[in-house]
Amino acid sequence: MKTYAALLPFILLAGCAPQDVITMQDVSPQENDLRDLDFDGVIKAREKCVETLIGAAVNNDGCPKDKSVKQSFKLDVKFPNNSADLLPRYYAKLEQLVAFMEEQKEATVTIEGHASKVGSSAHNLVLSQQRADAVAQALVSDFGISASRVEAVGYGDTEPLIDDNSDFAHETNRRVMATLSGSYSTTDMRWTIFTSE
Structure with a gap:
């Protein structure tokens, strides 16, 4: 029983043997603008209301809610x-x-x-x-x-x-x-x- 316990770390490490890592040569282009220009929590790609009042509650399109x-x-x-x-x-x-x-x-x-x-x-x-x-x-x-x-x-x-x-x-x-x-x-x-x- 002691023999198997002593071998367990070696068995586990063997499963993590180094493998060849293939890296992608081409960089994926970023199609959407992910900046939040009016600081309302909605990225520019989804923004439908620009220049939102800072601190306003907005919907998913970045448009302020009225009350x-x-x-x-x-x-x-x-x-x-x-x-x-x-x-x-x-x-x-x-x-x-x-x-x-x-x-x-x-x-x-x-x-x-x-x-x-x-x-x-x-x-x-x-x-x-x-x-x-x-x-x-x-x-x-x-x-x-x-x-x-x-x-x-x-x-x-x-x-x-x-x-x-x-x-x-x-x-x-x-x-x-x-x-x-x-x-x-x-x-x-x-x-x-x-x-x-």
């Missing part, structure tokens, strides 16, 4: 008692809304008019619509937003922020609000160790 991003903007404009006059001090808030809408070209906005519980419900419904119309009209006439992107709805006194009969509650409830939600398409970026989401 939809949603944003929102809140507007709160107050009105004096029994009035639908838009006070000049609120134009700065409207300018912020306009800037948002100019950035989000597909976004539309619904302007919501509200009234306090002072007076009759019927009167408050008309007054709240007039308030919503005043803000909507300012967006269209003074800031050039297309009327097709602006809707005005009066809710009367049906949705108070504070359901109370105090002066503070009435002042708070006489308002126009707008929650504008828009979305835009942007390049989806690859995940990295620095990505927070």
Whole structure:
């Protein structure tokens, strides 16, 4: 048994005896460009989108993927008692809304008019619509937003922020609000160790 164990290395080495190695004389030509010129992980031979944004997530053709991003903007404009006059001090808030809408070209906005519980419900419904119309009209006439992107709805006194009969509650409830939600398409970026989401 010891004899076979001693011979085993020699038997194994005999199987690895040197053989003649035949080398190819001709070099195979490289037909495709294997460089990644825009550093997106896709070689030039497969690239269909050149100059990809560095760090963008791409498909197999090297084209960036898009994702939809949603944003929102809140507007709160107050009105004096029994009035639908838009006070000049609120134009700065409207300018912020306009800037948002100019950035989000597909976004539309619904302007919501509200009234306090002072007076009759019927009167408050008309007054709240007039308030919503005043803000909507300012967006269209003074800031050039297309009327097709602006809707005005009066809710009367049906949705108070504070359901109370105090002066503070009435002042708070006489308002126009707008929650504008828009979305835009942007390049989806690859995940990295620095990505927070």
